[in-house]
Amino acid sequence: MLGTVHSSHISPVFVGRSAELEALGEALSGANAGGPRALFMGGEAGVGKTRLIQEFLGRAAADGAVVALGGCVETGADALPYHPVSTALRSLRRQLGAELDAAVAGQEGELARLLPELGEMDRGRPETDGRARLFELTVRLLERLAANRTLVLALEDLHWADRSTRELLSYLLRALTHGRLLIVATYRADDLHRRHPLRPALAEYERLRTVTRLELPRFDRAEVRRQLAAIRGEAPPEQVLDRVFEHSEGNAFFVEELECSIREGSPGGISDSLRDLLLVRVxxxxxxxxxxxxxxxxxxxxxxxxxxxxxxxxxxxxxxxxxxxxxxxxxxxxxxxxxxxxxxxxxxxxxxxxxxLPGERSRLSRRYAEALEADPALVRSEERAGRLAGYWFEARDPARALPALIAAAGAARRRHAFAEQYLLLERALELWDDTSEELRRQTIRQAVDDGLCPAISPDTPGEFVDLLAAITVAARLTGEQERALALCKRALRQLEGDPSPSPRPRSGRGDPLRAAWFWTERYQLMRGLARSDGWDEIAHAQKLVKGLPPSVVHADVLTHAAYWYAVHQPGPTAIETAKQAVELCRMTGAEITGLIAQHTLAWLTIDSGDVEAGLEQAREVCARDLEPDNANVLLRGYGNLSTALHGIGRYAEAVETAEQGSGLAERHGLPDTASFIDANLAESLIQLGRWADAHEVLERAEARRGVSIRIRGQIAEQRAELALARGAYDEARRWLEESGSSTTGPYPEPQHTLTGARLAIALAAADGRILDVRSLLDTAVGEAIAPGHQRYGWPLLYEAAAAEARARRLAVAEPGREAAVERIRKAMKGLPEFVPLWASHALMTDAELLTAEGRDATARWTEAVAATEQLQAPALLAVARSRLAETLITQGGTGSRGAAGELLRQAEAVARELGATPLETEITTLAGRARIPLQQADAEAAPPPAPAAALGLTARERDVLRLVAAGRSNRQIAEELFISPKTASVHVSNILAKLGASGRGEAAAIAHRLGAFDA
Known part of the structure; x- marks a missing residue:
């Protein structure tokens, strides 16, 4: 409309800022080298941030970079989510055209939430996974565009940024790993009050190695002189310089304004009021x-x-x-x-x-709103609803502002801008009492039709609680769980007529369906906040919907209830609930919820014994066509199917399913889901003996951006599993601790508590801490392991039984051994064995218990080996073979030695190939004691086992024995090894038992005789 206009009020010469330009240049050089960089520049208003950015962008463009600028809006940011990013992307599209369109090919519907010019937005459900996908696709777009050129994105006035923009920026800073990209952002440092949301974000950004932060200082006297000389075209008189420098204090913008005021002879002279000074020009x-x-x-x-x-x-x-x-x-x-x-x-x-004047401002806002209503094309389509809501709100017209705010919240929801949706709905709540009942009814009905308010009970009035429902969902999606919970309580008090601040389960009075909806939402929030396992909430929701006509709410309640049962109390009740949920979803058209219910039913069906039917149900769900609104549910189904296959020992099928699901999740921009599936994939790879592949998958899963804390806990769980198998016990403990802090809490799920207990028991057994093994088992199992958790229960019981068998000769293990063995046998009785894997575990566990009791376990170990040979578990088979070999050696018998040798050679070959150091050491020690060569052809040339290894002690026990041999007391050993004297005493007792020594002197003599510590 207008070309560039040069003003004599502005210095045509760029003044100073050499250090800042150098810092920007260094950041650009880092980006040119292929590593994304970011620089945040703060400074007071008017100090010259914009001028510096313009100068830098001009130089960068002259050097061949593609630059794009986006600015945050000063007012109404909540109604215009992603505005600076959208502006920058629009600039890139003008410059790159077809290249940008090609880079977004296939993802136009999702990225249209940021850049509407790309086409229609996908109509997916607005859940947090959808936003994660949007953020991930934005990263990929920028990395593609910056692959072969330098790209500079400048975002100005970050102190005005909406929350969605800040969160997207945070994601970009962490997720961008390659590409020649530089992000430069400016903000007003003097606007960052103590509670400003940008303050903690900046502190967080500074910890990233790719981020630089600098503060722009005011001009000194010499720089003000140069600025005035450039504006005037000649050196300023000293009197003028003194006057301007004194009043501007080096603020570049104020220098311009003061010079203008002096030169043009403002009637009021130089005002002492900043506002008056700024208004002089106007x-x-x-x-x-x-x-x-x-x-x-x-x-x-x-x-x-x-x-x-x-x-x-x-x-x-x-x-x-x-x-x-x-x-x-x-x-x-x-x-x-x-x-x-x-x-x-x-x-x-x-x-x-x-x-x-206040009235003048409201009248202006009204005129803008009326103009925009008359001709919506006056502004960009993505800004229309937000701008209209802002104008009507500033016009102080509640009747026009309420529907406008609701419409703007809906527009924010479609762009996955949940924080802005939440704030707009909160603003609508402020206006609620100032509007008519009829307007409220019409507005909420429209909101329900648009999907902004949950369609709880369309045929019965409930406008206010429906608005509360919409705000509750928005608050939960944006992470404001405490506020969401407070809204639930408020709605339930109104629905149930309870004046107390914390609602108690009541009848729901005249609107049980809405009450059930809020109790279900409360169930999710209480679990998310770790304040409940959710049973009280979801059980009450079930009571409220019982006997009501079929509805989407009823289907949702039963789906959540079925999931709770599947996790905590699988069995007939769980299966019946899941079946009802599936049927209700079908009847009410709740398609996405129905997919979740079918997944749950499939899982329960498998665990009930109808394995093939359950697997077929799960495969049917995964075979559905992927669409934006069902992608995350379907892809998580791949993860659930793979772990179900893993649980029944069909590891190769589990790997195939997980690899397919992980690839699809990666392509669809769902990092959390991809890493969830990868954790399951690694679990199966470990059992197949593909440990290097498992390590690589876990590295990939952990490095992926946008992964939730809970999924990181599952990844850590598998890392602990792998470290334990390799004998890296300290590493295993670290990973187990990290996993426990992420996957457990006040109300943990058995799938994690049982797995964590098994790993802890294995680590305690490796240290010879049999009393800790028993304590851990009692804590984890309680009275029994519930049916449905057998996939976690059998490995747990085996580890406990194996620990008892290995501790049979330890004096410290003698008291309580009988009770411990009986405890394990009792737990075994309740667990099903209809899957070959579980049957194998049952045989191995029973064989270990026979060994612990000092009874002949040869027959049982023979059965266990035969059963395990039918599985796809090389490490498990190696364990079974080595244990059978040990039994044959100790029990004796004709031909036993030859059979034991063959079993040990088979087991050792697998352990060596896998890198299973503890298992290999155990086999080597056993073979050395029995004088059985492990490499038959090279038996004579094979070196004897290491003397210390031949003692059969753990690494910690060897450390203790070394100090015993040196004459140290238990207290001295404790001080040197940083353990308690009691623990040192336990280790000494274990050593004496294993060596068959009568005392410390004899143990030391045995060690010296074998030359165990000559090195």
Whole structure:
């Protein structure tokens, strides 16, 4: 609309900032080298951040970089989510055109949430996974565009940024790993009060090695002199320099304003009031121009030419000339494309807005709102709803603002801007009491039709609680769980007529369906906040819907209830609940919820014994066509199917399923789901003996951006499993601790508690801490292991039984051994064995218990080996073979030695290939004691086992024995090894038992005789 207009008020020469330009140049050089970089620049208002950025971007562009600028809006940011990012992407599309379109090919529907010009947005469910996908696809787009060129994205005025923009920026800073990309952002340091949301974000950014942060100082006297000389065209008189420097204190913008005021002889001279100083420029303009400037200030940070023309009522030519005057006076400036205008500096707009009378501001907002309602095309489509809501709210017209705010919240929801949706709905709640009942009813009905409010009970009135429901969901999605819980309580008090602050389970009075919806939401929140396992909440929701006609709410309640049963109490009740949920979902058309219910039913069916039927149900769900609204549910189904296959020992099928699901989740931009599936994939790879592949998958899963804490806990669980198998016990303990802090809590799930207990028992057994083994088992199992948890229960019981068998000769293990063995046998009786894997575990566990009791376990170990040979578990088979070999050696018998040798050689070959150090050491020690060569062809040339290894002691026990041999007391051993004297005493007792020594002196003699510590 207007070309570039140069003003004599602005220095044509760029002054100072050499250090800052150098820092920007270094960041750009880092990006040029292929590593994404970011630089955050703070400074007070008017200090020159924008001018510095413009200078830098100009130099970067001259060097061949593609630069794009986006600015945060000063007011109404909550209604315009992602505005600076959308502006920058729009600039990139103008510059790169078809190349950008090619980079987003196939993902237009998702990325349209940021850049509507790409097409229609996908109509997926607005859940957090959808937003994670949007963020991930944005990362991939930028990495593609920056693969072969340097890309500079500049985001100005970050102190005004909406929360969704801040969260997207945080994701970018962590997720960008390659590409020649530099992100530069500016913010007003003097606007960051103690509770400003940008303060903690900046502190977090600074910890990233790719991020630089700098503060822009004011000009010193010499720099102010240069600035004034550039503006004047000659050196300023010393008196003027003194005056300007004293009043501006080196603020570049104030220097310009003061120089203008002095040179043009402002009637009021140099004002002591900042606002008056900023208004001097405006008040010097002709009246018609002043009027347009004031109207522009009331329109927001940037106002479109056509919108401004409508509100001012000026003809196009007259408005152009008026704007030309304002631009020439350095009050306004045109946008990059020339179709809109903004103040040259936000401080000036703030001064003009502050000078408007309250009634004047509301009338201006009304005129903007009316103009926009009459012609929606006056602004960009993605900004229309938000701008209209802001104008009507500022116009102080609740009747017009309420529906506008609801519409803007819906628009934010479609863009996955949950924080802005939440804030807009909270603002609507403020206006609720100031509007008519009929307007409320119409507004909420429209919100329900648009999907903003949950369709709880469309046929019965409940406008206020429906609004509370919408805010509750938005608060939960944006992470405001405490606020969501408070809203639930408020709604339930109203629905159930309970004045107390914490609702108690009641009848739901006349609206049980809405009450059930809020109790279900409360169930999710209480579990998320770790304040309950959710049973009280979901059980009450079930009571409320019992006997009601079929509904989406009823289907949702039963789906959540079925899941709770599947996790905590699988069995007939769980299966029946899941079946009812599936049928209700079918009847009510709750398709996505129905997929979840089918997954749960499939899992329960497998565990009940109908394995093939359950697997077929799970495969049917996974075979559905992937669509934006069902992608995450279906892909998590791949993870559930793979872990179900793993649980029944079909590891190869589990790997195939998980690899397919992980790849699909990766392509669909669902990092949390991809890592969830990868954790299951690694679990099966470990059992197949593909430990290197498992390690690689876990590395990939952990490195993936956007992975939740809970999934990271599952990854840590598998890392602990792998470290334990390799004998890296300290590493295993670290991973187990990390896993426990992420997957357990006040209300843990058995799948994690049982797995964690098994790993802890194995580590305690490796240290010879048999009493800890028994304590851990009692804590984990309680009275019994519930049916449905056998996939976790059998390995746990085997580890406990194996620990008892290995501790048979330890004096410390003797008291309580009989009770411990009986405890394990009792737990075994309740667990099903209809799957070959579980049957094998049952045989191995029983064989270990026979060994612990000192009875002949040869027959049982023979059965166990035969059963395990039918599985796809090389490490488990190696354990069974080595244990059978040990039994044959100790029990004796004709031909036993030859059979034992063959078993040991088979087991040792597997252990060596896998890198299962503890198992290999155990086999080597046993073979050495029995004088059985492990490499039959090279038996004579094979070196004897290490003397220390031949003692059969753990690494810690060897450390203790070394100190015993040196004559140390238990207290001295404890001090040197940083353990308690009691623990040292236990280790000494274990050593004496294993060596068959009568005392410390004899143990030391045995060690010296074998030359165990000669090295």
């Amino acid at each position: 008040e010097a303009l002709p009246d018609v121009v002043q009027r347009v400037v004031r109207i522009a200030a009331g329109g927001g940070s940037e106002v479109e030419f056509r919108l401004l023309a409508t509100v001012t009522g000026l003809a196009e030519d007259e408005l152009i000339e008026t704007l030309r005057t304002a631009v020439g006076a350095a009050v306004l400036q045109p946008s990059e494309e020339g179709e809109s205008f903004r103040f040259r500096h936000a401080l000036m707009r703030e001064a003009v807005v502050g000078d408007l």
